[in-house]
Amino acid sequence: MAIVVPEHVVEFLGRATVGIGGTRDRDLVPHVHRVSGWSVSDDRQTLTCLVPPQFTAGLLLALEDNGQFSLTLSEVPSHETYQFKGNFSASRPIDAKDVAICGRHRERFTKTIAGLFGFSERALRAYVPPPSVAFDFRLREIFVQTPGPGAGKRLVPDSTE
Amino acid sequence: MMYERLPDEIKTVLENGVPAELVSCSMDGVPNTTVLSQVYYVDPESVALSFQFFNKTVRNIRENPHACVLLNDVEGYAAWILKLRYDHSETEGPVFEDMDVQIEAIASATGMTGVFKLKAADIYRVESVKKVDFEPAPEG
Secondary structure (H helix, E strand, O other), X not given: OOOOOOHHHHHHHOOOOEEEEEEEOOOOOEEEEEOOEEEEOOOOOEEEEXXXXXXXXXXXXXXXXXXXXXXXXXXXXXXXXXXXXEEEEEEEOOOHHHHHHHHHHHHHHHHHHHHHHOOOHHHHHHOOOOOOEXXXXXXXXXXXXXXXXXXXXXXXOOEEO | OEEOOOOOOHHHHHOOOOOEEEEEEOOOOOEEEXXXXXXXXXXXXXXXXXXXXXXXXXXXXXXXXXXXXXEEEXXXXXXXXXXXXEEEEEOOOHHHHHHHHHHHHHHHHOOOOOOOOOOEEEEEEEEEEEEEEOOOOOOO
């Protein structure tokens, strides 16, 4: 059953600075995929992820095989973090809107991290490469992962995992 | 570029203070992604991950030992993907003691004193290492 992203998490999606995705193959071996941007559907039941070519190895194969995807988004420096779990629904080529989403994320990431870690803005911009794949996954669960005693609590549906 | 063991050049990445990310998978096939404050070099064939409060990750790893870690080398225009297999946990000894000191330092530097607390050093065998390169962004 699909769930709906709460309003305060929708707001968080617009300020998160780091996105990491996870798939697994049919041998239950996990794979990591950096995400270059994300967006939520109008009905707030589906997230779209943009993945750069450096991290697409095995991605669609795994998604089409078993559909399982997890996405962790974190805001630096507050450490506010949520994990979204769901099922793959569709993939498509990149369009101009995706490029714009990635560009906004790249600038947010660059300005935030440069001010905290002192890395060069050129290096940080390179760290959010243009995406080559866009795919949707329908949300099933959202977990709080902000470090602390509440980490791991399932936010939606409401319960503790 | 692929490696079977940890190359020497990865040591500086492990010590750069940038958080890493880990993906595990439950036995019923659900991946789980989380942020790691530290990946510790043990030897060319193994690393230690800090076990603090990642309960779902710990549960996954105890039932399915496979893990995948992403290391971030921003100024090197690269990332490193480690395929790992959980071997055992240590709650004392030099690896645990070193990690405990480093976790305290990270907690202090990131405003997480009292939140980050090392429960164990989980030792993983390295199964493969992949370096991913990024193109420098155009100047301007």
